[in-house]
Amino acid sequence: MPLFSEAGLPASYVPLSFSDWQQRPEWPAVSLANTDPVEDLAPHVGRLRLIVLNFPKFSDGRAYSQARLLRGRMGYRGELRATGGVLIDQIPFMLRCGFDSFESEQKGFEEALAKARTLFSVVYQPTEDGRIPASRLRLDHTVAPTP
Amino acid sequence: MPDTYFYRYDDFDRTLVAERVEQFRDQVRRRLAGELTEEQFKPLRLTNGLYLQLHAYMLRIAIPYGTLASRQLRKLAEISRKYDRGYGHFTTRQNLQLNWIRLEDAPDALAALAEVDMHAMQTSGNCIRNVTADHYAGAAVDEIEDPRIWCEIVRQWSTLHPEFSFLPRKFKIAITGSPNDRAAVRVHDIGLRLWKNEAGEVGFEVIVGGGLGRTPMIGKTLREFLPRDELLAYLEATLRVYNRYGRRDNLYKARIKILVHEIGAEKMREEVEAEYLSIRDSALRLPAETIEAIAHQFAPPVLPERPMISGRVEAERLSNADFALWLKSNVAPHRVKGYAIVTASLKPAGSPPGDASAAQMEGVADIADAFSQSELRVSHEQNLIFPHVAIDDLPQVYKSLAALGFAEANIGKITDIIACPGLDYCALANARSIPVAQRISTHFAGLARQHDIGDLKIKISGCINACGHHHVGHIGILGVDKNGVELYQLSLGGDVDFGKTAIGTILGPAVTADKVVEAVDSLVATYLDNRQDNERFVDTYRRLGAKPFKERVYAAV
Numbered sequence: 001m002p003l004f005s006e007a008g009l010p011a012s013y014v015p016l017s018f019s020d021w022q023q024r025p026e027w028p029a030v031s032l033a034n035t036d037p038v039e040d041l042a043p044h045v046g047r048l049r050l051i052v053l054n055f056p057k058f059s060d061g062r063a064y065s066q067a068r069l070l071r072g073r074m075g076y077r078g079e080l081r082a083t084g085g086v087l088i089d090q091i092p093f094m095l096r097c098g099f100d101s102f103e104s105e106q107k108g109f110e111e112a113l114a115k116a117r118t119l120f121s122v123v124y125q126p127t128e129d130g131r132i133p134a135s136r137l138r139l140d141h142t143v144a145p146t147p
Numbered sequence: 148m149p150d151t152y153f154y155r156y157d158d159f160d161r162t163l164v165a166e167r168v169e170q171f172r173d174q175v176r177r178r179l180a181g182e183l184t185e186e187q188f189k190p191l192r193l194t195n196g197l198y199l200q201l202h203a204y205m206l207r208i209a210i211p212y213g214t215l216a217s218r219q220l221r222k223l224a225e226i227s228r229k230y231d232r233g234y235g236h237f238t239t240r241q242n243l244q245l246n247w248i249r250l251e252d253a254p255d256a257l258a259a260l261a262e263v264d265m266h267a268m269q270t271s272g273n274c275i276r277n278v279t280a281d282h283y284a285g286a287a288v289d290e291i292e293d294p295r296i297w298c299e300i301v302r303q304w305s306t307l308h309p310e311f312s313f314l315p316r317k318f319k320i321a322i323t324g325s326p327n328d329r330a331a332v333r334v335h336d337i338g339l340r341l342w343k344n345e346a347g348e349v350g351f352e353v354i355v356g357g358g359l360g361r362t363p364m365i366g367k368t369l370r371e372f373l374p375r376d377e378l379l380a381y382l383e384a385t386l387r388v389y390n391r392y393g394r395r396d397n398l399y400k401a402r403i404k405i406l407v408h409e410i411g412a413e414k415m416r417e418e419v420e421a422e423y424l425s426i427r428d429s430a431l432r433l434p435a436e437t438i439e440a441i442a443h444q445f446a447p448p449v450l451p452e453r454p455m456i457s458g459r460v461e462a463e464r465l466s467n468a469d470f471a472l473w474l475k476s477n478v479a480p481h482r483v484k485g486y487a488i489v490t491a492s493l494k495p496a497g498s499p500p501g502d503a504s505a506a507q508m509e510g511v512a513d514i515a516d517a518f519s520q521s522e523l524r525v526s527h528e529q530n531l532i533f534p535h536v537a538i539d540d541l542p543q544v545y546k547s548l549a550a551l552g553f554a555e556a557n558i559g560k561i562t563d564i565i566a567c568p569g570l571d572y573c574a575l576a577n578a579r580s581i582p583v584a585q586r587i588s589t590h591f592a593g594l595a596r597q598h599d600i601g602d603l604k605i606k607i608s609g610c611i612n613a614c615g616h617h618h619v620g621h622i623g624i625l626g627v628d629k630n631g632v633e634l635y636q637l638s639l640g641g642d643v644d645f646g647k648t649a650i651g652t653i654l655g656p657a658v659t660a661d662k663v664v665e666a667v668d669s670l671v672a673t674y675l676d677n678r679q680d681n682e683r684f685v686d687t688y689r690r691l692g693a694k695p696f697k698e699r700v701y702a703a704v
């Protein structure tokens with residue numbers, strides 16, 4: 001499947017499935033099913049360079065929670081890739097949960113990715129993308145949104 | 148422009164809604180151009196409130212916490228005229244549904260809504276839905292705190308939440324700020340009840356895993372007392388546990404109530420509390436300034452106290468028996484002396500519950516401007532409410548409502564029926580609901596008799612999905628299909644009043660459509676013969692059990 005990323009990340013390590021990786025936890029890339037216990041990666045996130053999370057269907061949203069736990073709870077900084085049912089209209093959500101690369105077969109994905117961060121100039125939730133939610137901006141009375 | 152006494156959008160909110168409309172416009176364009184399949188388009192239109200029904204698209208518009216300004220109601224009337232057939236249907240979830248929208252028009256209809264700071268986001272789809280509240284909020288005598296402050300905080304947090312837009316199933320939150328729950332918090336995915344503890348602090352009881360549908364369940368209390376500023380952390384923790392572990396293998400087992408049921412309330416509490424402890428002290432904690440700023444917007448109108456007794460009201464009461472009954476059933480006490488909360492009945496005798504034409508909506512908006520601080524509420528019983536009416540104005544409000552056909556003195560009575568769309572509109576139905584409601588309503592139309600019967604809630608669903616809440620009706624009526632024949636199953640003893648929330652018990656074999664009215668009549672007769680003192684129907688049933696009711700119904704049908 002074609003790979004996209006905002007930063008134009010070079011193709012990196014080949015990920016192992018979670019069970020294979022558990023045999024070789026020194027390997028820097030792993031691919032998780034959305035039912036795999038993401039917490040088990042906690043001791044290793046400093047060494048991992050690529051984590052692939054899977055959307056068996058675009059409507060199965062479990063990997064959004066996995067992504068936020070990796071970025072927020074465990075402080076993972078490496079590449080976080082979405083694969084499977086990855087569609088243009090989910091990009092804004094995925095970026096907000098900390099994904100930074102995407103495998104998708106959908107036409108127009110690259111153009112959509114380029115625009116996805118600015119599609120919504122206001123966000124309401126604090127998440128791992130570092131954007132400041134409206135509730136915080138309101139406390140700083142000098143800031144107005146840019147329409 | 149009159150002031151409003153509830154949340155006003157600022158530029159942040161307006162920008163987001165406007166950007167959302169433009170995003171949807173582009174999605175509709177791509178769908179019409181064939182770039183999106185219906186399967187890909189479906190979740191996109193659903194999270195914008197657009198359903199595909201048998202004959203056309205249906206647009207479900209959110210009325211957050213059921214509160215509307217008159218100018219918003221006028222806009223809804225205008226939209227229903229311009230893009231639909233000139234009427235709308237107020238639902239049990241404080242939404243408005245328009246049944247005949249064209250896909251090409253949907254983005255323009257949404258843009259028109261945005262002009263009055265409204266939207267249809269997340270009124271459908273497997274996401275956090277429009278948050279509902281006590282319809283007397285801000286005016287009720289028994290209120291501890293206005294629940295709409297918290298509904299608005301939850302509305303913002305849940306809008307386009309990136310982690311929770313593809314949940315196992317839809318997710319409904321209701322909030323009440325009064326000990327007398329009018330928001331049915333125990334039959335929601337999450338119900339929140341504000342209360343004051345012994346130390347005098349106000350916090351939430353957090354109730355999780357209630358719901359109706361095919362497996363009705365009463366929610367479990369996960370947390371007795373949650374400090375208010377930790378609300379979003381607790382919600383995010385609960386939703387995260389649900390998103391990760393809720394079932395996705397079977398549509399009918401995907402609601403959070405099934406997760407709570409399968410792993411048990413104890414385990415659910417452990418999981419949620421563990422997650423919550425990790426995020427409690429994050430940016431999700433609400434700063435006092437944020438809470439205050441939103442609370443400030445819900446500051447009630449300043450109403451000068453007035454006399455409780457009005458000569459005009461007394462004169463009208465003596466000369467007009469219907470008005471006297473209306474005062475009893477449709478007028479509730481207000482927190483300020485000399486004012487009242489008035490409910491306009493969208494259930495005139497023999498008509499489909501919850502419908503309003505564009506002209507009626509405009510008429511209601513006019514009444515709100517003249518007599519109720521330009522404000523309205525939609526109740527989950529599908530009626531409209533004027534929250535702040537001076538007692539002295541009641542005769543005029545009554546007269547204006549009567550001209551619209553909304554002055555029926557039947558609130559809480561046997562003809563104040565909740566009925567789902569049923570077989571007349573709904574593809575999933577086993578049986579018709581609206582005609583059954585109409586027949587019962589016609590049969591019991593006499594107001595004096597209704598008032599003699601007293602409080603009695605009939606709720607009708609056309610199939611097991613329970614959109615008409617039949618499980619919690621004092622008398623519940625469920626349409627079932629037996630070899631192609633429409634039959635109706637009766638259940639008794641359901642309730643949604645706080646502390647008394649109960650799922651009704653099936654009375655016996657289902658009856659045919661032509662016997663439903665007779666059966667209800669027998670139930671009522673049994674009650675009237677046996678009631679003691681001021682007992683309500685459901686109290687008599689609880690005292691005596693099903694036996695006398697059952698005998699009489701099945702002897703008659």
Ligand code: HEM
Pocket residue numbers: 237238239240244316334335357358359360361402566567568569572573574575612613614615
């Ligand atoms: C005609 C089109 C409609 C269809 C196809 C439909 C379908 C459904 C389905 C399948 C469910 C069960 C969902 C579940 O348990 O997960 C449901 C629940 C519900 N529906 Fe509808 N519905 C329709 C109209 C309405 C209307 C007009 C209302 C409001 C008056 C309504 C109110 C509800 C409520 C309150 C529930 C929640 C019960 C609960 O799970 O707690 N529905 N609907």
Ligand code: SF4
Pocket residue numbers: 567568569570573574575576577580608609610611612613614615
């Ligand atoms: S209860 Fe059944 S028949 Fe009634 S609207 Fe819901 S799905 Fe349709």
